[in-house]
Amino acid sequence: MLQIEIKNCFVELGHFLSQFNENKTIKKEAIKNNDSFFEKFNDLIQLSQSHNNWFTPENVFFAIQSWTEALTDENLSTWLSNYTFENTAPKKIGLVLAGNIPLVGFHDFLSVVITGNHALIKTSSNDQHLIKFLAKYLIALDNRLEDRITFVEGKLEGFDAVIATGSNNTARYFEYYFGSKPNIIRKNRNSVAVLTGNESQKELEALGDDIFRYFGLGCRNVSKLFVPKNYNFEAFFKGMFVHKDIIEYEKYANNYDYNKAVYLMSLFQILDNGFMTIKEDTSYASPISSVFYEYYDSIEDVKSKLEADKELIQCVVSNGVIEHSFPFGQAQHPKLWDYADNIDTLHFLNNLQ
Numbered sequence: 001m002l003q004i005e006i007k008n009c010f011v012e013l014g015h016f017l018s019q020f021n022e023n024k025t026i027k028k029e030a031i032k033n034n035d036s037f038f039e040k041f042n043d044l045i046q047l048s049q050s051h052n053n054w055f056t057p058e059n060v061f062f063a064i065q066s067w068t069e070a071l072t073d074e075n076l077s078t079w080l081s082n083y084t085f086e087n088t089a090p091k092k093i094g095l096v097l098a099g100n101i102p103l104v105g106f107h108d109f110l111s112v113v114i115t116g117n118h119a120l121i122k123t124s125s126n127d128q129h130l131i132k133f134l135a136k137y138l139i140a141l142d143n144r145l146e147d148r149i150t151f152v153e154g155k156l157e158g159f160d161a162v163i164a165t166g167s168n169n170t171a172r173y174f175e176y177y178f179g180s181k182p183n184i185i186r187k188n189r190n191s192v193a194v195l196t197g198n199e200s201q202k203e204l205e206a207l208g209d210d211i212f213r214y215f216g217l218g219c220r221n222v223s224k225l226f227v228p229k230n231y232n233f234e235a236f237f238k239g240m241f242v243h244k245d246i247i248e249y250e251k252y253a254n255n256y257d258y259n260k261a262v263y264l265m266s267l268f269q270i271l272d273n274g275f276m277t278i279k280e281d282t283s284y285a286s287p288i289s290s291v292f293y294e295y296y297d298s299i300e301d302v303k304s305k306l307e308a309d310k311e312l313i314q315c316v317v318s319n320g321v322i323e324h325s326f327p328f329g330q331a332q333h334p335k336l337w338d339y340a341d342n343i344d345t346l347h348f349l350n351n352l353q
Contacts, residue, residue, distance in 0.1 A: 001116065001142070001144050001145070001148075003080070003085060003114065003115075003116060005142065006113060006114050006116065006142075006145070007073075007076050007077070007080065007114060008073075009138050009141045009142050009145065010071050010076060010110065010113075010114060010138070011071060011072065011073050011076065012031075012032055012141055013071055013134060013137060013138060013141075014067065014068055014070070014071025014072055015028075015030075015031055015032075016031050016032070016033075016034070016037065016041075016137060017064050017065075017067055017068040017071065018068045019031065019034075019038065020041065020042065020045060020061060020064050020065075021061060021065060022057065022058055022061035022062070022065075025042060032141060033137065033140045033141065036140065037133075037136075037137050037140070040133070041133060041137075044129060044130065044133055045057055045060050045061065045064070047129075048060045048102065048129070048130065051128075051129055052099070052126050052127065053251055054101075054214070054215055054217060054251065055102050055127070056249070059101070059102060059213070059214050059215075060102045060130070062102075062213065062214075062332075063101065063102035063103045064102075064103075066332065066333060067103065067106060069333075070335070070336055075335070075336055076114070076336070078336075078337075079335075079336040079337050079346075080114070080346075082337075082346075083346050083347070083350055084350075085115060085116065085350060086350070090116055090117045090118045090148065091117045091118065091160040091161060091349075091352050092117070092118045092120055092158060092159045092160050093112045093117050093118065093119055093120065093159060093160065093161050093162065093163065093349065094120045094122070094152075094156045094159035094161070094162035094163070094164070094178070095108050095109060095112065095119055095120065095121045095122065095162070095163050095164075096122050096156065096162065096163070096164035096165060096166065096174065097109075097121065097122065097123050097124055097127070097131070097165060098124055098127075098165040098166060099123070099124025099125065099126030099127035099128070100126070100127075100214075100217045100218060100219075101127075101214040101217055101218045102127060102130055102214075103127070103130055103131060103134075104127065104165075104218070105121075105123070105124075105127070105131060105165065106131060106134070107336070107340070107345070108163050108165070108345065109121065109131060109135075110336075111345040111346055111349060112163075112349065113138075113145070113148055113149065115346060115349045115350065116148075117148070117349060118147070118148050118149075118150070119148065119149050119150065120150050120152050120156060120158070120159055121135075121149070121150065121151050121152060122151075122152045122156050123151065132151060135149050135151070159181065160181065160182070160352065161181055161182040161183060161348075161349075161352050162174075162178045162181055162182075162183045162184075162185075163183070163184045163186075163345065163348075164178060164183065164184070164185050164186070165186040165340075166186070166187070167187070167188055168187045168188050171185050171186070171187040182348070182352055184341075184343055184345065184348055186340060186341050186343075188219070188285060188312075189219045189312060189313060189314040189341060190219065190221075190223045190224060190284040190285050190286075190312065190313065190314060191210070191219065191220050191221060191222050191223065191224075191313065191314045191315045191316065191317070191331055192222060192223070192224040192225070192226060192284065192306070192313060192316050192317075193207055193210065193222045193224075193225050193226070193316070193317045193318065193328070194225075194226045194299075194302055194316060194317075194318040194321060194322050194325070195225055195226065195227045195228070195231065195236070195318075196228060196299075196318075196319065196321055197227070197228055197231055197232070197235075198319070199235070199239075199319055199328070201235070201238065201239060203239075203319060203328040203329075204235060204236055204238070204239025204240070204328070205239045205240075205242050205329075206327075206328040206329025206330075207222065207239060207317065207328045207329065208239055208240050208242060208243040209243075209329045209331075209332065210222040210317050210328065210329060210330075210331040210332065211223075211240070211243075211276075211291060212243045212246050213331075213332045214332070215246070215249070215251075215252050215288060216286075216288050216289070217288070218332065219314040219340070220314055220315055220331045220332055220334065221331070221332075222291070222317060222331060223284060223285060223286040223291060223292065224281075224283075224284045224286065224291065224292045224293070224294065225278070225291060225292070225293040225294070226293070226294055226295075226296050226302050226305075227293055227294070227295060227296070228295065228296060228297075229295050229296070229297060231295070233271055233278065237271075237273045240273060240276060241273070243275075244273075244274070244275050246275055247274065247275035252288065252289060255287065255288040255289045256275060256276070256277070256288075256289035259277065259287045259288070259289055259290050260272065260277055260289075263277060263279060263290075275289070276289055276290065276291065277289065277290045277291075278290065278291045278292070278293055279291075279292055279293070280292070280293055280294065280295075281293070281294070282294055284309070284312050284313065299321050299322075302322070303322065306322070310342075314340070314341070315331055315334075315338075317329075317330070317331050
């Protein structure tokens with residue numbers, strides 16, 4: 001298949017996904033294969049929480065809308081324009097996907113298929129239904145894609161290269177098992193926010209989206225704050241208050257109660273607003289319902305620390321004081337070219353021998 005034909009299939013997929021919105025799901029007449037797929041996908045969205053309790057319809061709809069925004073002809077063309085793809089035989093690329101948030105592995109899937117390679121996909125048991133459904137939709141658009149998309153149930157074998165995402169512990173296994181082949185192996189990363197004390201109420205409310213979206217389970221969720229010495233957290237907590245309803249979700253509330261109890265029994269100093277806790281800590285990975293913070297003397301000190309710890313950080317949000325940071329509220333809206341771990345997936349795939 002020509003790359004433009006594959007790209008057009010993903011554009012059509014974007015059109016299909018555009019029908020599914022938390023506020024109002026509307027079936028559009030002009031969408032290809034809608035009669036076969038619309039109702040089934042709508043049902044799958046509603047069933048997602050029965051497959052994974054963290055996959056609420058709200059969060060699944062958010063993930064779908066994020067991909068609707070990404071899968072436009074303009075975005076795909078801009079993304080691909082930076083590369084020259086050789087007409088070589090397709091490589092078999094093993095994909096070991098994470099399952100912490102809905103469709104978290106879709107970018108790797110897209111990258112492999114759109115570059116003309118064959119994706120051998122091992123899904124996480126926590127997110128195995130959504131991506132399989134979207135793959136079926138793509139194959140229905142062009143059945144030649146059936147030869148480029150394979151879901152693997154058992155051991156992943158017969159690959160030319162691999163892209164694997166997991167925890168720091170599973171990464172050790174990945175390095176052992178996949179180390180002899182070209183690979184991208186992703187470990188735990190977290191995201192941070194740098195505050196100056198001059199943030200507006202609107203910016204702090206947007207920061208709450210970066211913290212609470214997907215219940216904080218994604219690597220792009222802010223789990224750590226850098227704040228100036230003597231920072232007053234009153235404005236921060238006021239900004240968080242618009243997200244207070246998150247405590248109504250039982251699994252989140254259980255985590256909040258448990259982690260708060262652990263902190264109190266350990267005699268840690270914490271600040272608490274009834275649905276989240278914040279704790280002074282030098283670590284980046286905070287538990288669900290909790291955010292760590294660390295004081296700084298100067299922005300230059302923060303920049304030095306972020307550079308030293310860049311292998312631990314997925315993205316940074318700020319009001320512009322940190323170069324190449326995301327604006328508040330945009331951590332979960334990456335562009336196609338905002339690569340995980342800052343590793344250019346298309347460059348990796350394009351340079352396989």
